[in-house]
Structure formats: C-alpha cells, structure tokens
Amino acid sequence: MDQPIRIVLAKVGLDGHDRGIKVVARALRDAGMHVIYAGLWQTPEAVVRTVADEDADWLGLSLLSGAHMTLVPRVLDILKQADLANVGVIVGGIIPEADIPKLTAMGVAKIFGPGTSLDDIVAFLKTPREHKP
Amino acid sequence: MIAGLLERLRHGDRNALARLLSITARGEQLADIQSALAIPCEPSPVRGRSPSRVVAFTGSGGVGKSTLIGKLINLVRNLGRKVAVLACDPQSPLSGGALLGDRFRMGSSTDDGVFIRSLAAQTGHGAIADHLDVMIRLLETFGFDAIFLETVGAGQGDVEVRNLADVVVLMLQPESGDDVQWEKAGILECADVIVVHKSDMPTAEQTAAQVRAALDLSMGRSVPVLRVSTKANQGHAELWQAIEALPLRRRPASAALLLFQMAVDTLRQRFENRQQDAELRKLVEAWQRGEVSTASAVETLVRSLES
Numbered sequence: 001m002d003q004p005i006r007i008v009l010a011k012v013g014l015d016g017h018d019r020g021i022k023v024v025a026r027a028l029r030d031a032g033m034h035v036i037y038a039g040l041w042q043t044p045e046a047v048v049r050t051v052a053d054e055d056a057d058w059l060g061l062s063l064l065s066g067a068h069m070t071l072v073p074r075v076l077d078i079l080k081q082a083d084l085a086n087v088g089v090i091v092g093g094i095i096p097e098a099d100i101p102k103l104t105a106m107g108v109a110k111i112f113g114p115g116t117s118l119d120d121i122v123a124f125l126k127t128p129r130e131h132k133p
Numbered sequence: 134m135i136a137g138l139l140e141r142l143r144h145g146d147r148n149a150l151a152r153l154l155s156i157t158a159r160g161e162q163l164a165d166i167q168s169a170l171a172i173p174c175e176p177s178p179v180r181g182r183s184p185s186r187v188v189a190f191t192g193s194g195g196v197g198k199s200t201l202i203g204k205l206i207n208l209v210r211n212l213g214r215k216v217a218v219l220a221c222d223p224q225s226p227l228s229g230g231a232l233l234g235d236r237f238r239m240g241s242s243t244d245d246g247v248f249i250r251s252l253a254a255q256t257g258h259g260a261i262a263d264h265l266d267v268m269i270r271l272l273e274t275f276g277f278d279a280i281f282l283e284t285v286g287a288g289q290g291d292v293e294v295r296n297l298a299d300v301v302v303l304m305l306q307p308e309s310g311d312d313v314q315w316e317k318a319g320i321l322e323c324a325d326v327i328v329v330h331k332s333d334m335p336t337a338e339q340t341a342a343q344v345r346a347a348l349d350l351s352m353g354r355s356v357p358v359l360r361v362s363t364k365a366n367q368g369h370a371e372l373w374q375a376i377e378a379l380p381l382r383r384r385p386a387s388a389a390l391l392l393f394q395m396a397v398d399t400l401r402q403r404f405e406n407r408q409q410d411a412e413l414r415k416l417v418e419a420w421q422r423g424e425v426s427t428a429s430a431v432e433t434l435v436r437s438l439e440s
Contacts, residue, residue, distance in 0.1 A: 003159055004229055029230040036251045039237030046241035053248055055151035083148060
C-alpha cells in the first residue's frame with residue numbers, strides 16, 4: 001500500500017498570519033497527505049519535538065514576520081541535534097529574493113513565495129526523496 | 134530492523150518509539166512487534182511500574198476534547214506522571230488525506246514527560262485509528278503512566294474504544310439536543326464518566342440534569358456527571374479524581390477478546406482450507422434443499438472445524 005506523506009505545518013515565532021498555511025494544509029490534505037497542523041506561535045524547540053513525535057517526513061514552516069533568517073537556521077540546527085536531519089524542510093511566506101539562496105544553502109529543500117500555485121507544492125512533495133533509514 | 138527499534142525503545146529512545154508507532158499504524162510487521170512486547174494485554178512489567186491508565190475521550194466535534202486533554206496533561210504532569218496522547222482525526226475516504234488538527238489545541242511543549250501522536254482514522258473503523266491496541270502497548274513499554282485516546286468527533290456509537298480503554302469519558306455540551314438524545318442506545322451506556330463541558334454556559338445545569346435523569350432509568354449503574362469549564366478553569370481536578378477512582382478495567386476484557394479473535398482467525402483458516410471437502414459440500418447441499426435445519430447445520434459445521 002502507498003503510505004501517505006506525513007507533514008507537520010507550523011508557524012514559528014511572533015507571527016499571527018495563518019491564512020496561507022491553512023490554505024496549504026487544506027491542499028495537501030486533498031492531495032492525500034496526512035497533515036499535522038501545529039499552529040501559531042511555536043518555538044523552534046517545540047516544532048522539532050512535534051516533528052520527532054509525529055515521525056514526519058516533511059516540515060513546512062510559514063513565516064511572514066521577517067524573522068526567517070533567525071528562526072529557520074535555529075529550527076534546522078535543532079533538527080540536526082535531534083538526529084532528524086533526514087526530515088525535509090520547506091518554507092513559505094514572505095521571504096526576500098536575496099535570502100532564498102542563503103536558506104537553501106543551510107539545507108531548506110525549497111522556498112515557496114507569494115503566488116506559488118498549490119499544485120507546485122504538491123508536486124514538489126510527491127517527488128520521491130531517498131528513503132529514510 | 135524491528136528488533137533494533139524495540140531495543141532502542143526499551144532504552145528510552147523517543148525517535149524509535151515514533152518510528153515504531155508509524156510502522157504499527159501502517160499495519161506492517163505487527164506479529165513481530167506483538168511478540169516482542171510481552172504477552173498481549175498483560176500488565177507491562179517494565180521497571181516494576183504499575184500498568185498505565187488508558188483513558189478515552191469521546192464526543193462530537195467541537196465539544197472540546199483536545200482542549201480538555203491539554204488541561205489534563207498539565208494536571209497529570211503536576212502529579213509527576215508521564216502522559217502520552219493518541220489523537221485520532223478523520224481520514225478522507227476519497228483522497229486518503231487527513232488534516233490532523235488536535236495537538237495544537239493541547240499546548241506545545243518540549244517536556245520529555247509528554248508525547249502526542251496524531252493519527253488518521255478511516256471511516257467505518259469505530260472512530261479510532263487501526264492497531265491502537267498495539268500502539269498503547271508500545272507507549273506502555275516506553276513508560277507512560279497515563280495514555281489518553283482521543284476519538285474522532287463522532288459522538289454516537291464510538292464503542293470500539295471501550296475494549297481498549299480503562300475509562301471512557303463521554304463529553305457533551307450545553308444546547309446539544311433535547312432529552313430524547315440521551316435515550317438513544319450506545320451513547321450514555323458506554324460511558325464511565327460524563328462531562329458536560331463548557332459549563333460556564335447558562336444552560337449547562339439543565340443539560341446535566343437531563344443526562345442524570347436519563348441515567349437514573351438504568352438501574353444499578355452509577356455514572357458521575359461532572360460539569361467542567363476549561364474557559365473558567367473549573368472542574369478539571371474533580372474530573373481527574375473521578376477517572377482515577379475507577380478500576381483498570383481494560384485487561385481481562387480485552388485479553389479474552391483478543392484470544393477470541395485469534396480463535397476466529399484460526400477457524401476461518403480451517404474453513405477456507407476445507408471448502409472443497411466432500412463432507413462439507415454434502416452438508417451445504419442438504420441445508421440448501423431444506424433437509425437440515427439452519428441451527429443443526431451450523432452446529433455440525435462448528436463441530437467439524439474443531440480439529
């Protein structure tokens with residue numbers, strides 16, 4: 001049987017804009033994925049704990065606060081410390097062009113900015129990655 | 134791989150627990166996992182602890198199951214006990230997708246004594262995810278003192294959890310139907326504790342009174358009906374006291390049921406192997422012609438499968 005992709009969607013830091021992440025959650029659900037919605041105002045530590053306990057394949061972070069260059073590296077670090085470097089990380093929200101290569105160099109798999117079609121996100125997540133150990 | 138994961142689980146590796154729960158949820162290698170986890174349904178002998186208390190929370194969507202569980206997690210942690218939650222939400226029968234949105238209401242934490250897992254439940258599977266029994270035993274082996282099960286918000290006929298849980302808490306809310314609702318079969322009769330949640334609402338006492346009146350008609354069963362308000366922060370300590378006052382009911386009932394299910398599987402296997410036997414075909418033909426009564430045909434069939 002085809003196993004559904006498990007993805008945690010979360011917003012980290014002081015950022016109350018959750019319309020976008022909820023639209024993405026709905027689209028991924030309709031594409032047959034199991035979406036664990038972790039909600040607003042999460043700390044990087046709590047997000048990583050959620051990813052660990054849920055045994056997720058992916059983590060999707062949404063940031064519209066401008067704090068992405070602080071919070072995203074922090075999440076990536078804690079993921080590594082928790083022995084979860086194999087979990088793919090995608091980021092959405094308001095991310096300036098100049099920061100995109102920096103974030104991908106740190107290990108973010110893909111950044112989806114405003115205007116991204118939901119089909120593109122689904123297609124990206126459904127492209128096979130190397131199997132987790 | 135399973136043996137390695139189970140070894141890591143016994144040494145308190147959370148990532149191993151998380152991975153084993155995924156494997157179990159997919160129904161893979163169940164026999165290997167089951168046989169490694171002591172005798173089915175026996176109290177786990179891990180570190181000389183008493184067995185975990187498994188509490189199921191059921192009730193319709195929006196009644197406040199996740200929110201209440203979030204409150205109880207804090208309460209139980211303050212008593213120094215470790216708690217795990219298996220939270221079920223519905224899976225789409227069309228796409229197979231699911232939006233698992235319980236844990237964000239339970240509060241986020243990095244407390245090692247709290248473990249929350251979201252699970253997708255298929256329609257028609259009794260409002261809970263498959264293989265929950267094995268998952269409970271994994272959590273028990275890991276060392277959680279309390280295990281909370283959250284059913285999908287179905288509300289009626291969520292009886293499957295009764296076999297898995299020590300205590301079933303049914304959650305109701307004010308303004309949720311007239312007194313005939315409480316007379317319907319399977320709703321109140323499956324509960325060990327009834328919570329009227331959102332009891333800060335003005336009609337909460339009326340709902341509680343209707344429920345108590347309906348329960349009074351069932352002789353010999355005393356079920357506590359408690360008013361709890363998470364908004365007003367009232368009634369949680371009393372609820373936990375009521376839950377703890379109840380016996381750990383799960384073991385004997387579910388062990389017998391498990392054995393019965395295994396017996397049924399064995400009989401089905403034997404039947405499938407013998408479908409072409411002349412004896413069996415003769416019996417079926419005689420029954421179809423009306424020469425043998427149904428009752429006696431069934432009896433003959435059961436006896437023929439005895440060995």
